[in-house]
Amino acid sequence: MASFTTLISHAVLLSAENVDTDQIIPARFLKTLDKNGLGKQLFFDWRYLPDGKDNPDFALNKPEAQGAQIILAGDNFGCGSSREHAPWALMGWGIRAVISTSFADIFKGNSLKNGLLPIQVDAATHAKLVATVIANPKATLSVDLALAELTLTDGAKVKFPIDRFAQHCLLNGIDQLGYILGFEDKIKSYEASHA
Amino acid sequence: MAKTLFQKVWETHIVAEEAERPSVLYIDLHLIHEVTSPQAFSGLRARGLKVRRPDRTIATMDHSTPTLPKHLQVIDDEAKAQLSQLEKNCAEFGIQLYALGDSRNGIVHVVGPERGFTQPGMTIVCGDSHTSTHGAFGSLAFGIGTSEVEHVLASQCLLQTKPKTMEVRVEGTLGPSVTAKDIILALIAKIGTAGGTGYVLEYTGSAIRALEMEARMTVCNMSIEGGARAGMIAPDDATYQFVNGREYAPKGADWDKALERWKKLPSDAGAAYDTRVDIDAAALEPMITYGTHPGMGVGITKALPSASDFVGAERAAFEKAMTYMGLEAGKPLLGHKVDVVFVGSCTNSRISDLRAAASIFKGRKVANGVRTLVVPGSHDIKKQAEAEGLDRVFTDAGAEWREPGCSMCIAMNGDQLSPGQYAVSTSNRNFEGRQGKGGRTFLASPLTAAAAVTGKVTDVRTLG
Numbered sequence: 001m002a003s004f005t006t007l008i009s010h011a012v013l014l015s016a017e018n019v020d021t022d023q024i025i026p027a028r029f030l031k032t033l034d035k036n037g038l039g040k041q042l043f044f045d046w047r048y049l050p051d052g053k054d055n056p057d058f059a060l061n062k063p064e065a066q067g068a069q070i071i072l073a074g075d076n077f078g079c080g081s082s083r084e085h086a087p088w089a090l091m092g093w094g095i096r097a098v099i100s101t102s103f104a105d106i107f108k109g110n111s112l113k114n115g116l117l118p119i120q121v122d123a124a125t126h127a128k129l130v131a132t133v134i135a136n137p138k139a140t141l142s143v144d145l146a147l148a149e150l151t152l153t154d155g156a157k158v159k160f161p162i163d164r165f166a167q168h169c170l171l172n173g174i175d176q177l178g179y180i181l182g183f184e185d186k187i188k189s190y191e192a193s194h195a
Numbered sequence: 196m197a198k199t200l201f202q203k204v205w206e207t208h209i210v211a212e213e214a215e216r217p218s219v220l221y222i223d224l225h226l227i228h229e230v231t232s233p234q235a236f237s238g239l240r241a242r243g244l245k246v247r248r249p250d251r252t253i254a255t256m257d258h259s260t261p262t263l264p265k266h267l268q269v270i271d272d273e274a275k276a277q278l279s280q281l282e283k284n285c286a287e288f289g290i291q292l293y294a295l296g297d298s299r300n301g302i303v304h305v306v307g308p309e310r311g312f313t314q315p316g317m318t319i320v321c322g323d324s325h326t327s328t329h330g331a332f333g334s335l336a337f338g339i340g341t342s343e344v345e346h347v348l349a350s351q352c353l354l355q356t357k358p359k360t361m362e363v364r365v366e367g368t369l370g371p372s373v374t375a376k377d378i379i380l381a382l383i384a385k386i387g388t389a390g391g392t393g394y395v396l397e398y399t400g401s402a403i404r405a406l407e408m409e410a411r412m413t414v415c416n417m418s419i420e421g422g423a424r425a426g427m428i429a430p431d432d433a434t435y436q437f438v439n440g441r442e443y444a445p446k447g448a449d450w451d452k453a454l455e456r457w458k459k460l461p462s463d464a465g466a467a468y469d470t471r472v473d474i475d476a477a478a479l480e481p482m483i484t485y486g487t488h489p490g491m492g493v494g495i496t497k498a499l500p501s502a503s504d505f506v507g508a509e510r511a512a513f514e515k516a517m518t519y520m521g522l523e524a525g526k527p528l529l530g531h532k533v534d535v536v537f538v539g540s541c542t543n544s545r546i547s548d549l550r551a552a553a554s555i556f557k558g559r560k561v562a563n564g565v566r567t568l569v570v571p572g573s574h575d576i577k578k579q580a581e582a583e584g585l586d587r588v589f590t591d592a593g594a595e596w597r598e599p600g601c602s603m604c605i606a607m608n609g610d611q612l613s614p615g616q617y618a619v620s621t622s623n624r625n626f627e628g629r630q631g632k633g634g635r636t637f638l639a640s641p642l643t644a645a646a647a648v649t650g651k652v653t654d655v656r657t658l659g
């Protein structure tokens with residue numbers, strides 16, 4: 001897995017709440033055998049007009065959004081289906097972190113396993129971030145995962161909660177399957193006693 | 196110490212526990228389907244790993260399979276490639292597959308219980324968020340992502356952080372034509388789509404006890420729509436009766452041993468939950484959703500909320516949903532035009548759901564211009580329905596009687612709404628475009644959906 005240590009980027013504001021994984025990548029694009037190349041289909045039904053052209057009103061299509069690696073989203077981001085295609089599509093577009101007041105459980109777990117960082121902040125910090133991005137869409141935020149800290153444009157630092165194990169894996173690019181397989185003896189003895 | 200059902204299942208599946216690390220949890224049953232598994236198998240191959248317990252892994256094809264009986268044409272080459280990849284993967288790794296056309300094929304969450312794989316006290320996972328369905332048997336069942344599918348294939352284990360518990364106590368007696376679907380839609384309307392985030396729900400109370408197993412599955416199925424990865428119901432005689440005699444249920448002395456174990460599963464008196472929500476069953480009416488997430492639901496006779504009922508981001512979300520749905524705030528939904536009726540999905544495609552729908556279709560004709568799809572959850576259900584003559588009731592009324600599959604629940608197989616169309620659907624998600632790009636979904640019970648063959652959103656209780 002790709003490791004994650006620090007990130008410095010401006011953010012795209014996606015103000016909708018309850019952005020579900022059917023919006024992040026519609027189900028008709030799940031007929032793939034691959035994890036790669038899904039960036040094109042990210043937010044497909046919001047991003048393109050019926051004639052296939054870019055929807056100029058959609059946040060990701062704005063000129064200032066280009067190159068952003070952070071999405072600043074509304075509450076309960078990633079709800080709905082368990083499709084890991086959602087973080088794959090976000091990462092395929094270039095996103096490395098999503099900031100919200102809360103995330104759906106499965107989406108959060110899927111993201112952490114792919115090097116996409118869900119950053120949960122309180123409502124006041126969220127409001128401040130939204131105001132910052134509206135005032136200056138190119139305002140730079142920086143993320144330091146080792147410190148679990150987000151630095152806002154004015155220099156203010158905000159801690160964010162992160163599962164210690166997920167943090168450890170992300171920082172060191174540790175793959176969780178390898179970690180599980182390290183318990184082979186215990187798995188064997190569990191199976192022997194539950195045969 | 197008094198323990199909850201969840202605690203009992205959790206604790207008996209711990210393989211390893213270390214400080215500041217998630218627990219290593221053993222998985223008893225792993226269900227897979229074509230959409231969320233290909234990348235997991237590629238991962239195994241890349242590492243030269245085997246499937247650790249093919250005997251605990253079951254595969255079915257459901258998401259993109261065609262449901263038109265005459266010409267079972269897969270929609271496109273991509274779907275075809277995905278289906279054949281599943282076939283290859285199962286053959287290579289020795290996994291039992293209910294392929295398209297197999298008489299035991301069906302929707303993954305219908306097949307598990309039907310064949311007797313799903314049993315009380317198990318840990319069950321699938322790369323599908325509605326795995327919560329299986330919690331109806333007192334198992335801990337939840338959806339996982341594709342990376343985790345790979346973990347389970349390779350190790351039969353998952354890394355999990357212990358969730359909190361929420362008791363959802365539903366007391367009282369449901370009124371006429373009020374169903375399990377209405378209980379769960381009412382719960383989600385109450386706690387919101389994130390209300391259960393971080394929790395495992397346990398449904399308790401007299402109204403839950405009174406439900407048949409299929410209805411309990413409907414309730415647990417939509418736990419995820421309230422943000423909870425899993426929902427559980429303690430097993431009782433109804434559970435044991437349902438499991439007993441099924442193909443993969445324990446037999447003979449094994450059955451007796453299993454039963455003894457299962458009877459110890461229900462939460463102990465005085466066991467503590469982290470939080471509790473109460474629902475008064477007698478106060479419920481048939482529910483219907485109006486918006487673009489399952490928490491946007493109301494009693495069918497009620498007026499929709501007004502923008503002024505919300506503040507801030509919630510108000511914006513409400514207004515956005517109203518625009519997408521083309522609805523007027525503050526007005527009731529009753530009488531609103533309906534273009535499509537969909538009876539199906541892992542929420543409501545079991546025999547009792549079809550019987551309920553048929554009781555309304557009987558002697559009626561689908562209104563002009565309304566398209567009605569009835570899609571059974573499995574071949575077994577299809578056969579049973581046909582033996583009871585339900586298929587004739589549907590087709591006589593002018594509905595389409597289809598082959599099993601997910602169908603219009605997720606609109607991957609060609610069964611889909613056209614932009615702007617309104618559907619009353621027994622499925623579980625009303626997200627924008629879920630049932631077809633631009634389509635607009637009202638979620639409801641099979642009774643309420645069937646009542647919409649009148650061409651309008653209808654209170655089933657007012658039909659003669």
Ligand code: SF4
Binds near residue numbers: 257302325600605
């Ligand atoms: S019926 Fe719908 S919700 Fe259920 S498994 Fe299929 S696509 Fe998912």
